[in-house]
Amino acid sequence: xxxxxxxxxxxxxxxxxxxxxxxxxxxxxxxxxxxxxxxxxxxxxxxxxxxxxxxxxxxxxxxxxxxxxxxxxxxxxxxxxxxxxxxxxxxxxxxxxxxxxxxxxxxxxxxxxxxxxxxxxxxxxxxxxxxxxxxxxxxxxxxxxxxxxxxxxxxxxxxxxxxxxxxxxxxxxxxxxxxxxxxxxxxxxxxxxxxxxxxxxxxxxxxxxxxxxxxxxxxxxxxxxxxxxxxxxxxxxxxxxxxxxxxxxxxxxxxxxxxxxxxxxxxxxxxxxxxxxxxxxxxxxxxxxxxxxxxxxxxxxxxxxxxxxxxxxxxxxxxxxxxxxxxxxxxxxxxxxxxxxxxxxxxxxxxxxxxxxxxxxxxxxxxxxxxxxxxxxxx
Amino acid sequence: xxxxxxxxxxxxxxxxxxxxxxxxxxxxxxxxxxxxxxxxxxxxxxxxxxxxxxxxxxxxxxxxxxxxxxxxxxxxxxxxxxxxxxxxxxxxxxxxxxxxxxxxxxxxxxxxxxxxxxxxxxxxxxxxxxxxxxxxxxxxxxxxxxxxxxxxxxxxxxxxxxxxxxxxxxxxxxxxxxxxxxxxxxxxxxxxxxxxxxxxxxxxxxxxxxxxxxxxxxxxxxxxxxxxxxxxxxxxxxxxxxxxxxxxxxxxxxxxxxxxxxxxxxxxxxxxxxxxxxxxxxxxxxxxxxxxxxxxxxxxxxxxxxxxxxxxxxxxxxxxxxxxxxxxxxxxxxxxx
Numbered sequence: 001x002x003x004x005x006x007x008x009x010x011x012x013x014x015x016x017x018x019x020x021x022x023x024x025x026x027x028x029x030x031x032x033x034x035x036x037x038x039x040x041x042x043x044x045x046x047x048x049x050x051x052x053x054x055x056x057x058x059x060x061x062x063x064x065x066x067x068x069x070x071x072x073x074x075x076x077x078x079x080x081x082x083x084x085x086x087x088x089x090x091x092x093x094x095x096x097x098x099x100x101x102x103x104x105x106x107x108x109x110x111x112x113x114x115x116x117x118x119x120x121x122x123x124x125x126x127x128x129x130x131x132x133x134x135x136x137x138x139x140x141x142x143x144x145x146x147x148x149x150x151x152x153x154x155x156x157x158x159x160x161x162x163x164x165x166x167x168x169x170x171x172x173x174x175x176x177x178x179x180x181x182x183x184x185x186x187x188x189x190x191x192x193x194x195x196x197x198x199x200x201x202x203x204x205x206x207x208x209x210x211x212x213x214x215x216x217x218x219x220x221x222x223x224x225x226x227x228x229x230x231x232x233x234x235x236x237x238x239x240x241x242x243x244x245x246x247x248x249x250x251x252x253x254x255x256x257x258x259x260x261x262x263x264x265x266x267x268x269x270x271x272x273x274x275x276x277x278x279x280x281x282x283x284x285x286x287x288x289x290x291x292x293x294x295x296x297x298x299x300x301x302x303x304x305x306x307x308x309x310x311x312x313x314x315x316x317x318x319x320x321x322x323x324x325x326x327x328x329x330x331x332x333x334x335x336x337x338x339x340x341x342x343x344x345x346x347x348x349x350x351x352x353x354x355x356x357x358x359x360x361x362x363x364x365x366x367x368x369x370x371x372x373x374x375x376x377x378x379x
Numbered sequence: 380x381x382x383x384x385x386x387x388x389x390x391x392x393x394x395x396x397x398x399x400x401x402x403x404x405x406x407x408x409x410x411x412x413x414x415x416x417x418x419x420x421x422x423x424x425x426x427x428x429x430x431x432x433x434x435x436x437x438x439x440x441x442x443x444x445x446x447x448x449x450x451x452x453x454x455x456x457x458x459x460x461x462x463x464x465x466x467x468x469x470x471x472x473x474x475x476x477x478x479x480x481x482x483x484x485x486x487x488x489x490x491x492x493x494x495x496x497x498x499x500x501x502x503x504x505x506x507x508x509x510x511x512x513x514x515x516x517x518x519x520x521x522x523x524x525x526x527x528x529x530x531x532x533x534x535x536x537x538x539x540x541x542x543x544x545x546x547x548x549x550x551x552x553x554x555x556x557x558x559x560x561x562x563x564x565x566x567x568x569x570x571x572x573x574x575x576x577x578x579x580x581x582x583x584x585x586x587x588x589x590x591x592x593x594x595x596x597x598x599x600x601x602x603x604x605x606x607x608x609x610x611x612x613x614x615x616x617x618x619x620x621x622x623x624x625x626x627x628x629x630x631x632x633x634x635x636x637x638x639x640x641x642x643x644x645x646x647x648x649x650x651x652x653x654x655x656x657x658x659x660x661x662x663x664x665x666x667x668x669x670x671x672x673x674x675x676x677x678x679x680x681x682x683x684x685x686x687x688x689x690x691x692x693x694x695x696x697x698x699x700x701x702x703x704x705x706x707x708x709x710x711x712x713x714x715x716x
Binding site for chain 1: 414417418419515516519523596597608680681683684685686687689
């Protein structure tokens with residue numbers, strides 16, 4: 001029967017295995033949880049169930065451009081941002097100038113993808129807490145974004161759209177209209193989400209003062225993205241280390257304020273994502289206005305990539321935080337070494353530190369608020 | 380009742396079973412439809428043609444065909460017995476529910492007491508299932524369930540007692556009969572909820588408590604699917620699992636019907652003599668019960684779930700004190716007016 005471990009005079013504890021098949025570990029994360037009744041005394045994450053040798057594959061590809069589809073598969077809910085990061089790293093390595101129209105399309109796509117990714121994060125977070133309906137509401141909105149992507153790139157999840165030096169193909173003629181229409185209809189939906197979920201008193205009870213991540217701990221663990229900003233640190237690479245054309249747009253960095261509980265709790269991490277969607281809408285609107293109407297998106301795409309020996313580290317802000325690519329090149333047409341610094345992996349490492357002493361149900365809330373994608377953790 | 384005495388008791392006892400089975404098939408379909416409409420989608424649309432009405436039958440057929448899996452190292456007797464005990468407890472409680480002025484399974488004078496006692500068996504069957512499964516998740520679910528159901532029985536009983544103080548009888552038929560007529564302001568029915576302002580408070584407490592007793596959101600902690608996989612049902616599959624579902628829906632109906640008897644006049648028509656009589660009475664009664672069931676579904680698809688300590692806090696430091704004070708106020712009101 002079920003074993004209960006008692007060490008010395010301490011209270012009896014039970015070790016329980018959560019995952020890799022569990023509805024709330026967001027994929028194949030496995031947690032070894034030590035429980036004292038319902039209290040969590042220790043958590044040990046075990047990863048690697050989705051390891052696909054991304055970095056090794058990247059070295060074995062014929063060409064640098066063939067790595068792009070693999071970057072899609074890292075964080076499969078924000079594929080465009082992953083491609084964007086890789087393209088920027090390669091362009092820096094090869095010193096390629098990208099046309100203005102391409103930059104605008106990339107930024108619009110990346111921000112749409114950020115909204116889609118945050119919608120998924122917010123929806124599944126609600127689902128973890130037992131609120132089923134908001135999940136389907138946000139999926140309706142995410143669907144509209146995927147429709148825009150499908151019209152342009154032909155794919156709905158893994159796009160392979162941004163390539164080194166440009167784009168796979170130009171956007172379709174309805175792109176501007178569709179995107180503007182989406183942003184217009186999306187704004188009221190955020191308000192709806194705030195009413196339905198964010199300020200629901202049960203939701204606040206479940207998330208406020210739960211899984212508090214103090215600023216110092218967040219910085220020590222090198223967490224980034226909404227997890228870091230939820231602890232009140234104003235750090236966003238789009239502002240602090242601008243890449244692409246983000247320095248031309250006017251937007252804010254939302255940070256957690258401890259509005260309903262303590263600074264850095266689950267609710268703060270959640271609300272940062274909701275506010276970031278509003279900011280993304282602002283960026284998209286400005287980018288749509290200043291986007292040049294004509295231009296060849298493939299004019300600077302190299303036919304065959306040839307590199308000189310060298311190395312580059314380039315970082316971008318993906319929806320989950322700082323996404324870095326470290327590439328060492330030699331004289332061949334493929335990377336000598338490619339290392340991806342993925343935010344989910346780093347953010348996941350704070351889990352044992354902040355979940356000690358919380359309840360079993362809180363653990364689910366904490367995992368949901370960190371918003372990990374296992375494809376990116378394991379690569 | 381005299382005309383029914385010639386019918387064999389066994390046949391009479393089948394009547395609630397028929398009602399439960401038809402209701403369960405309907406309620407599962409309705410739950411999915413309600414969920415669908417709340418979530419801006421259609422719900423089942425294919426099976427059977429019109430709005431997927433045969434979906435529950437299809438599900439039932441599928442469940443019957445499933446392999447009967449009993450995990451190794453379970454205690455086999457308890458594992459097999461738990462679902463049936465759970466359903467039996469729900470079913471037995473229907474014996475004292477007055478379905479219409481002509482039908483009531485067993486006209487005993489301690490009806491309310493009997494219902495409260497026999498539904499306590501539900502807790503035992505949940506613990507039995509959780510313990511017998513030899514699964515840590517099941518055990519956690521079962522322990523939560525035990526704590527929850529035992530705690531929430533207190534406010535439920537206090538709310539029911541408040542009604543009994545006003546009605547003056549533990550027999551549910553008598554309680555229903557005293558709610559006949561439309562005497563308040565000449566047209567409002569004499570239902571208990573309209574008779575005493577404090578009974579409105581009692582009803583709110585009663586409804587919150589039955590949500591917890593029947594494990595519905597926001598109190599569905601025993602089977603909270605996002606934390607405990609499926610709680611005490613984790614290891615169950617096929618027909619045994621179907622028995623749990625049937626018992627859960629039967630329990631929902633039972634508590635809703637109890638609410639309808641205690642607060643909304645049972646089988647009494649809201650229009651006095653108009654549309655009265657035994658057959659109409661049955662339809663009115665089921666309608667009132669189903670409205671309460673619908674509200675439960677509505678809540679389920681709207682709210683997130685409480686945490687286990689918050690659930691206990693709500694019960695012991697909010698509902699129970701209020702229900703005690705309310706009980707005293709109702710007693711005073713009855714003494715004065």
